[in-house]
Amino acid sequence: MTAELLIEQFLNGLQFGFMLFLMSAGLTLIFGVMGLINLAHGSLYMIGAFSAAATFAFFNSFWLSLLASFSCAAIVGIVVEKTIIRKLYNRDHLDQVLVTFALILFFSELVRWIFGAFPLYLDVPELLNGSIEVFSGIYYSKYRLFIIFVGLIIAVFLFFLIGKTNLGIQIRAGQHDREMISALGVDISKLYTLLFGIGAALAGLAGALIGTIQSVEVGMGEPILILAFVIIVIGGIGSIKGAFIASLLVGLVDTLGRFLIPWVLQTVTNPSDAMSVGSAIGSMLIYILMAIILILKPTGLYGKQLS
Amino acid sequence: MISEKNISYISLISIFFIAIFSEYFNEPYLITLLSRIIIFSIAAIGLNLVLGFGNLISFGHAAFFGLGGYVSGILAIHAFNSELLISWPFLFNGSNNSLIIWLFTIFFCSLLALLVGVFSLRTSGVYFIMITLAFAQMLYYFAISWPSYGGEDGFSIYVRSTFFGINTMKGINFFFICFFWLLIILFITSKIVNSPFGLALRATRFNLTRVRSVGINPFRIQLLAFVLSGAITGIAGSLYVDLNRFVSPSLLSWQMSGEFIVFILIGGLGRIYGPLIGAAFFVAFEQFFGSYTEHWQIFLGIIIISTVLFAKGGIIGFMLKYQKNE
Amino acid sequence: MFKIINLILSIVLLFASSAFADGHKLKVGMITTLSGGGSGLGIDVRDGFMLAVMGSKDIEVVIEDDQRKPDIAVQLADKMIQSEKVDVLTGIIWSNLAMAVVPAAVNQGKFYLSPNAGPSALAGKGCHENYFNVAWQNDNLHEAAGGHANSTGFKNTFILAPNYPAGKDALTGFKRYFKGNLAGEIYTKLGQTDYAVEIAQIRASDADSVFFFLPGGMGIGFMKQYAQSGIEIPVVGPAFSFDQGILKAVGDAALGVKNTSQWSKDLDNKANKKFVSDFQNEYGRLPSLYASQGYDTGMLLISAMAKASVNDMEAFRDALRSADFDSTRGQFRFSSNHHPIQDIYVREVIKEGDTLTNKIVSVGLQDHSNAYVDQCSM
Structure with missing residues (x-):
């Protein structure tokens, strides 16, 4: 194994981590402020990807489809928030899990009804096609670098939003004491709708960015939803910083794990067995990581201590 | 007079008689469906013990359902092929005797529940939901x-396990076995729930400090409940594999865990018979709408949402409320 | 003991069905995937099959959706056999579902015609006189890909597939025919859609070609990312990732890729031309591989009905075995374990106007049977 390969895999892990951050940031904000477990976050990811693909089919423009992805997801998010989610804020986790689970069923089948059962198509623009030399001798996909770049911008934007703006103060206040912010005269239902919309937009954007190099199909949101939950739990629920660090951690562990474990096993057994055992362990790895972290720190890396 | 008790008895009796009539009118598929309802409700009753009465939202009960299924399947397939399962400390070929299979299932599922419980119960709230999911996902992969x-691919076991010489391949006989299990489990859970242990468990969902102050260790109570719960759901997994004569990893999927929660909520949370009503409704809905449209899950979604938002307390709760209003 | 029960059961069922069945009518139970992930394949098989039997008044078809869940499939099979009293079962797409349903169904005296799945267990030791596979044995297309790699002169191939039984069979099938070296062998996670890690390994290896089996969304993701990475090493795969239903989603990344298939839209025979134009007229889209398999299954059934009544099981089985119908693939006959002996072609993805589709470039393996014939004691 060469150093070049290792560095490229490291970049892959980083890219995956940034993508996961787009998903988990919204999820953790929604949970931190509104106390809502939103399983339907994966559906918003799927809606983002499908609206991008539909736009792409009409206008054949990647940038327009990106725009469509987060705006459509935000609109759907806001509508769902105003009609259904709003009624769940004062309910217990169980009701939230159930309703948002039902929303997954609803949206998946609805999208299949509208777009049919076959996957749709999105394409990388000419500008981002191919790879580029990042260090001497190390080539990396332009599009994946673009994803890392977008992830970075969003991260900076969110940290700025929460740390420096008026809205951020309200968000932080809401995380500590929900009654206090309404006492301060903040229109709490507007704040909630806005936050949910932001979360939905980020999920939709992630859907389009990933859908472009993967497939746009019904059910694409579920695996990534589970990962996003793993992340916010590892990071500590409600903490953007925790979500950021956990995203990169999970991205790197998953990527490097499924690459390195078989390679290490090859030294003790034959390649075929090493590969199949190694990939089995690789696919369990992040769940093992999560269990270990929660056993050591029951509220995640940056979570509030339990009262 | 509609009361929770009456609804429960009526539903048990009607399931029993529908099965008898189906046998008489030669509708074996209906009997299969009824067995499926019963098995799903046993699984959900197991979950309801921790979820409904202890407010521990486990999103990983498919782990116990699946483990029960795999334990039974592995024992049965080794017995069927006369292949050695273990050679130490004694030679063991597996078994197709139901009693032995159930014993093994209970043992292994309790063990798994103990392991998962010891680690998961250190956390609470969403963290608990997610760590139980994590354990189930590990087993799934x-x-x-x-x-x-x-x-x-899973594997087929070709023939159901034997129970005192009864021909279990005959649908109605197998139904009776499931029904018998349901009665036992219902009896046990109602005893548990109303025992001092059950009261302590119910107390843990409100105020841990107060529970501690009367000298009860809430962790022990919750752990014991979790182990019981895992064992019951494991039995359901064992029966389900026998019903289908087939074992597959889909038993362990997170969607399965989600469905168990749906059964409980549709029927009525924290009610002993809730899961039975919920499972019956779910299976009937799937059969009925599934034959009209491929997109039946849209309507299922709508129904679940409306149940939670407008008919809190599930079907049983709704019926009781309706009664009151009259 | 179980065999005796089965025997008794089949005899009872035989009597029951001959007592109630009226003359020439035949009832087909189709269990296929119509909702949830992968439903595109089931819909194509159903449409192809229905197109074939459309004119025949003597066939009654009951269709049920298995949701790609093995437990549901088993229960539907029970329903079809016990309540609907069908004579023939068909439709299952996935090997794991087929393994759950087929053994029990054929042991209860039903015929099963497989329009897609061909797991090795049902071709070898688990073969059965009432089980006919009209598509292929699972290894076939991968074997042809191995053969094609030899004839193209590839010496050092990188191979990958998901870590599940069909994935392992695929790589075994490829290796059975491929004579060169392996530059690498990777099992990926089932359902994985990001292949950056694997592509980096391909780039770092000194492979001269890549073979992959990644059905459904997995293959779409792999092909797009592979094309995007700028690696120029040629790719070979089975038809599943390059078929009509999926090509649109893969996009131009698929252009020029060689893939192996027993069928192609441009196969030059009368039956195929009729099928392609009828299918387009009826459903307004181009037929896929799966649709052709569904269609051939229907045609086989009709040909057998013309020769014998399903109530005479021996005669009906012989009629099926003779495969006396005009297949969309041209030459078609059954091997002794009831799997096709057929030509497997190498296709290339091309563009016809704006539509991506396939054209045949050569014959990969001629009159190809399967590796499990000797293990089947039929």
Whole structure:
């Protein structure tokens, strides 16, 4: 194994981590402020990807489809928030899990009804096609670098939003004491709708960015939803910083794990067995990581201590 | 007079008689469906013990359902092929005797529940939901990539396990076995729930400090409940594999865990008979709408949402409220 | 003991069905995937099959959706056999579902015609006189890909597939025919859609070609990312990732890729031309591989009905075995374990106007049977 390969895999892990951050940031904000477990976050990811693909089919423009992805997801998010989610804020986790689970069923089948059962198509623009030399001798996909770049911008934007703006103060206040912010005269239902919309937009954007190099199909949101939950739990629920660090951690562990474990096993057994055992362990790895972290720190890396 | 008790008895009796009539009118598929309802409700009753009465939202009960299924399937297939299962400390070929299979299932599922419980119960709230899910996902991926027992393909066991010489391949006989199990489990859970232990468990969901102050260790109570719960759901997994004569990793999927929660909520949370009503409704809905449209899940989604938002307390709760209003 | 029960059961069922069945009518139970992930394949098989039997008044078809869940499939099979009293079962797409349903169904005296799945267990030791596979044995297309790699002169191939039984069979099938070296062998996670890690390994290896089996969304993701990475090493795969239903989603990344298939839209025979134009007229889209398999299954059934009544099981089985119908693939006959002996072609993805589709470039393996014939004691 060469150093070049290792560095490229490291970049892959980083890219995956940034993508996961787009998903988990919204999820953790929604949970931190509104106390809502939103399983339907994966559906918003799927809606983002499908609206991008539909736009792409009409206008054949990647940038327009990106725009469509987060705006459509935000609109759907806001509508769902105003009609259904709003009624769940004062309910217990169980009701939230159930309703948002039902929303997954609803949206998946609805999208299949509208777009049919076959996957749709999105394409990388000419500008981002191919790879580029990042260090001497190390080539990396332009599009994946673009994803890392977008992830970075969003991260900076969110940290700025929460740390420096008026809205951020309200968000932080809401995380500590929900009654206090309404006492301060903040229109709490507007704040909630806005936050949910932001979360939905980020999920939709992630859907389009990933859908472009993967497939746009019904059910694409579920695996990534589970990962996003793993992340916010590892990071500590409600903490953007925790979500950021956990995203990169999970991205790197998953990527490097499924690459390195078989390679290490090859030294003790034959390649075929090493590969199949190694990939089995690789696919369990992040769940093992999560269990270990929660056993050591029951509220995640940056979570509030339990009262 | 509609009361929770009456609804429960009526539903048990009607399931029993529908099965008898189906046998008489030669509708074996209906009997299969009824067995499925019963098995799903046993699984959900197990979950309801921790979820409904202890407010511990486990999103990983498919782990116990699946483990129960795999334990039974592995014992049965070794017995069927006369292949050695273990050679130490004694020679063991597996077994197709239901009693032995159930014993093994209870043992292994309790063990798993103990393990998962010891780690998961240190957390609470969403963290608990997610760590139980994590354990189930580990087992799921393990089962998919573990080649000895079919991996993702799963494996067939061809013939149901034997129970005191009864021909279990006959649908109605197998139904009776499931029904018998349901009665036992219902009896046990109602005893548990109303025992001092059950009261302590119910107390843990409100105020841990107060529970501690009367000298009860809430962790022990919750752990014991979790182990019981895992064992009951495991039995359901064992019966389900017998019903289908087939084992597959889909038993362990997170959607399965989600469905168990749906059964409980549709029927009525924290009610002993809730899961039975919920499972019956779910299976009937799937059969009825599934035959009209491929997109039946849209309507299922709508119904679940409306149940939670407008008919809190599930079907049983709704019926009781309706009664009151009259 | 179980065999005796089965025997008794089949005899009872035989009597029951001959007592109630009226003359020439035949009832087909189709269990296929119509909702949830992968439903595109089931819909194509159903449409192809229905197109074939459309004119025949003597066939009654009951269709049920298995949701790609093995437990549901088993229960539907019970329903079809016990309540609907069908004579023939068909439709299952996935090997794991087929393994759950087929053994029990054929042991209860039903015929099963497989329009897609062909797991090795049902071709070898688990073969059965009432089980006929009209598509292929699972290894076939991968074997042809191995053969094609030899004839193209590839010496060092990188191979990958998901870590599940069909994935392992695929790589075994490829290796059975491929004579060169392996530059690498990777099992990926089932359902994985990001292949950056694997592509980096391909780039770092000194492979001269890549073979992959990644059905459904997995293959779409792999092909797009592979094309995007700028690696120029040629790719070979089975038809599943390059078929009509999926090509649109893969996009131009698929252009020029060689893939192996027993069928192609441009196969030059009368039956195929009729099928392609009828299918387009009826459903307004181009037929896929799966649709052709569904259609051939229907045609086989009709040909057998013309020769014998399903109530005479021996005669009906012989009629099926003779495969006396005009297949969309041209030459078609059954091997002794009831799997096709057929030509497997190498296709290339091309563009016809704006539509991506396939054209045949050569014959990969001629009159190809399967590796499990000797293990079947039929």
